[in-house]
Structures are given as C-alpha cells and as structure tokens.
Amino acid sequence: MTESVDALVERTSAFVRGRVIPLEQDPRWGGHGPSPELVEELRSAAGAADLVAPHLARSGRAALSMRDTARLFRAAGYSPLGPVALNIAAPDEGNMHLLERVANDAQKAERLVPLARGEARSVFLMTEPDNGAGSDPSLLKTRAERAPGGWRISGRKWLITGATGARFAIIMAATEAGATMFLSEMNRDEIVIERVLDTLDSALPGGHAVISLNGLFVADADVLGEVGQGLRYAQIRLAPARLTHCMRWTGAAQRAHDIAARYACERMAFGKPLIDHEGVGFMLADNLIDLKTAELLTDWCAEILDAGARGSQESSMAKVAVSEALYRVADRCVQILGGLGVTRDTIVERVFRELRAFRIYDGPSEVHRWSIANKIKRDIAAQR
Template structure:
C-alpha cells in the first residue's frame, strides 16, 4: 500500500503492523481454536497478548486510553494493514463491534461509565456487544421499527424484547442496548451477566471472523440502574449515527486489507501456474481480472481516505460513509470474487484465506446497512437538492 503521504507516525505504525501480521498473526489462521463461530476466547487472549507486547493494542484510541491518538486518516492506513489477516483486527483489538463501541463510549459516556465499561475494552481484557438489530419484524435497516422497550420504574429501567445478529454476545462482558422509550430510543450500558439477559442461540452464518459469532438474545425484564443510561434519554437514534458512521468506514479499512491479501495470493499463483504453454497471468482472461483488481483496490483506498479526511475535518460524514460503504464493499467483493476465479479449484478450498475472504466480504455488503439502503438514503439527498429547481434548471436545453 502507498503510505508515502502519511505522517511519520502512521508510516512507522503501518510498517510495524505489517510485520506483526505477517510474522505473528497469519500463523494462527490454521489454529483449531479459529472455528465456525469465530476465534475462541483463549485464542483471542493469546493474540491480544502478542499485540500488547508489540505495542499495537487499540492504536486508534486516545493516548489516555492506551492508544496513539490517531486521526481517522492515520487510522485508515493502520487498519488496512491490520486486515491483511482476518485475525489481525481481533489481535489488535480493533475489530467490530468492540472498536465501534469504544468510539461511542469515548464520545458519549460519563467519566464513571468510561472507567467501568470503556477501560476493560481499551485494555483488551473484555469484549462487548451492541444490541440493536431485532428479528420478527423489528429494527434492522429501519431502526424506527424497534420493538424492544425500556420503561422507567422506581429509579431504574426495565428492558424487555428480543435481539438477533448480535455480534460477539457470547463471551462479552459489556453490552450497549438500544430500546424504545416512548416514540424515541435510548441506549443503556449493561453487564452481560445481568439477570434476564438470555442468549437463545448462536446463529450459523456465512462469516466467522468475529469472536462469539452472532447471537439471538432474549431480554426478559432486564433491570438497568439509571446511572447506566448512555448519554441522554431519548437520544439513542442520534448516538447510533455517532457510532455507525465511523464504524462503516473502519469496516471498509479492515476488509480492504483482506482483499489485498487475496489479490496477492491470486497474483502469485497466476504468475507461477502454467497452462497452455504460458503463465496464467499472460492469458488475457486472467491478467485482465488482476488488472481490474489493481484498479478497484486503488479506487477503494482513495474512497476510504477521502471519507476519513471528512471525519478529520470535524464532520459526522453520514453521507460520505454511506458512499464509502456501498462503493468499497461492492468493489472488494468483486476483487475477492475474481481471486476465487483466478485460483480455480484452489479458490474454493480452505487451503488459502481467499475462501474465507469471499465469505466475509459477502457478509460485509449486508451488515451496517445493505447497499440498497445506503443508495436509498443517498437518493433522498438527491431529491432534496433538486426537487425545488426550476423547470429550466431541471431540464436544461
């Protein structure tokens, strides 16, 4: 990756991360503890111990929380390097949902809440879950459909409902629950061992890179003290955007690294595999696919960096992050799809990481908002900007 224009701090970090991923993390990819529902807790602890020793744990956090205080642009370079292995972000404690939850807590939580809930996440000694998505016609891409309800009673809140696709819930100690409070929504911080928090099952999903998998959770009269409201009551939808806009972008950063790894594997294979008297790369059908990969990886990198610069300028970047989520997720999927094709039979085996990359990035096109929802949101912006134009302006000669 081109880091020539990055700060000296970012360049040094990227070089360290690249070495760490290649030398210490990639060898764990075949570890039996890396299974169908993500890396086990034991494997997560072992990987994070290595990252901690290398000084690479949660580098994006402010210095007071053990990080390097990176800008979004610097974070982009470091996160892309981390994603060269699907286990890299887990090792470095920058994987979803923890990375997004730490960002939200750092922005919204009280001093006391940060010490209780953020500190162990930043230290890499705890994991977290974000409980928003619901089954049975509840909240998904349309959060206004939320059915989980929180009712205030005698100085505490009682939460009831059902959540699903809750990443990392099994094994997590910290949870952020989003629930309806009247016609609005509020976020609550919770210990995942609180009575009434019932993990119904762990779903079998196409992806398996995130510790704890994706769970279905029943919330049965879960009692939350008033001092565990995150931010202000009724401001949950606003805080969701504080979390989700940057989180969409950091997903793009991490999966870019995985797509680049897949491209490297496919390119080496194509340059060394012979067929019909010459290397595969010399056949236009293969060479052009790899050329298209080079183009789309660079376009995705530029899109990520542009969006990161918007965030660095102090803007929330909801529109920009939607654009990046659509463009990058779909481009990276085309990249890994071509890699599978170039590798042929090898590409559908687990002898390389390309097969996992294909599955993971296919799922990425759905979570944090499917492409169609982001396009719909962007189209509403087009309508808003152009609906009041005069007939002449709207229909130029």
C-alpha cells in the same frame, strides 16, 4: 503522514505477517469465530508488541486521525485475525468510538478503559428479528419502561456480534421519549442467549447471536447519554464504523489479490503462466483498479470525518462502493485460483465469505442507495 505513523503501520504489518498469519490454520478458529483461548493468545502477542488499540490516544501521542487510522487498519486487516489481535475489530472498535463521545466519566472508567485495553469485549444490541428494527430503526420493538431507580427492558435482538463471552452490552430500546441507549453487564439472568446463528462469515469472536431481554433492570446511572437520543447517538457510531469496516476489509482483499497474483505467475496452463492469458491477467488488473478505488474513497470519507462533518452520505457512498468493489476482488481471486480457490488451503475462500457478508451488515447496499437518492430528492426540492 508523520514518521511515527509510518513506523506504527510498518510495525503492524510486520506483526500481522509474522505472528497472526501463522495462526490462521489454528483449529481454534471455528465457524463462530476464534475461540476465547485464541483471542487471548492473539491479544497477548499484540500487547507484547504494544499494538493493542494502537489508534487510540496514549502517553506521548494523540489519537490517530481517521486518515491515518485507515492506513493502520488496512495493515491490520491483511489477516482477518489481525483486527481481533489488535482489538480494533467490530463491534468493540465502534463501541469504543461511541463511549468516548457519549459516555460520562464514570461510564468511561468502568466500560471504556477495560475495553480499550483489550481486557473485555462488548456487544451492540440494536438489530431485531420478528419484523423489528434493522435497516429501519423506526421499527424498534424492544421497550424500556420506567421502574423505581431505573428501567426494565424487554425484547429480542438478533445478529448480535460477539455476544458469547462479551462482558457488557450497549442496548437500544424504545422509551416514551424516544429510542434510548442503555449499558448492562452481560452476565445477567435476564439476558438469555437463545442460540448462536450459523452464518456465512466467521472472523469475529462470539459469532452472531439471538438474545432475549426478559425484564432486564438497568439503573438510571447506566443510561448512555440522554434519554430519547439513541438514534442520534447511533449515527455518531455508524458513520465511522462503516468506514473502519472498509479499511479492515481492504487489507483482506489485498491479501487475496496477492495470493492470486502469485499463483497466476507460477501456475502454468497451455504453455504459459496463467497471468499471460488475458482472461486472468485482466482480472488481476481489474483487482488493482478496485483496490485503489476502495482506498481512495475510504481516505476521502476519512478526511471529511477528520474535518468534523457527520459524513452520513459520504460514508454511505463509501460503504456501497467499497464493499462491492472488494467483493469483486475476492470473487476474481477465487476464480483465478480455480479448484484451490474453493478450498481452505488458502485464506481466499474465507475472505470471499467475509466480503459477501460485508455487503449486508452496517446497512445493505440497497438501503444506502435509497438514502442517497432521498438526499438527492431533498436537495433538488430545496433548489425550487
């Protein structure tokens, strides 16, 4: 933990508290996320503070390790709008990670550079409706067929985060050689946003959309990586993405706890502050236990990724434990605040909704537990 990282985390924390939190009541933050105008204002402020994608390599400093990234992302996540301002929110942050490791130089120049600068947004088109791919990627129905000079892609996707206003997409489609990733601009006639879903969460720009791909032509030069390697590349993206979600939402849960703790110390009931009633005080104590558990599990998995391991099982363990721990924290905070907790007079109600959704996206807890159990079974079989 170098002084430079300490200073960066402190600057991030000060920026979120001073510039981002005052915008949380802005009417431009609606049910489908912050508006393009609000995103632009947030990004402009972050740019002026030299805090756009601050975890990436830049002149005079290497990219942050995952362990140091965890500290930075927790500080940014203290407001749900913080990661949007710093350009470290999903899906862009995960797409940057994927492009950095898989894209060729031309693709990086065209896609990664403006994405990292916060000048463009992106989407990751994998999940499908109609009994298509979701937690089970083998159900992939979207097809890419060979065409002169490239491919034609047809299918439907849904729960596509950030589609409205995104500049380009990473598309997962089945080919004869296996699942493959493709790059495409979003402003194509063959890409139709059917509708934006009304969802429990609303922190991310562009909401979550249903999209049709109607014979979309993609040139050979826009194949991301190698044909048939899409599922392998998805794993490159997914393990770190699960973990960065844990980092960001730990910051938000800490914020909810801080609000509830202050309220419990100030609010009087039955002749004493709420915190002096064990039913409330013990909930706050359990919050600290869950928050520290989330932090330690995230840092443990981050160190595994820093060591060069894939971390698939470890990130599944962290995702389950952290998402469920943070949800408990938010739920307790709502309960402690009572009537205030179900209003939007504080950020706690919104954090509660976001953390409920977190237990599903990037793989529901049950799928991760199933994957972990299968690993246990394979390990036992290998010992026989």
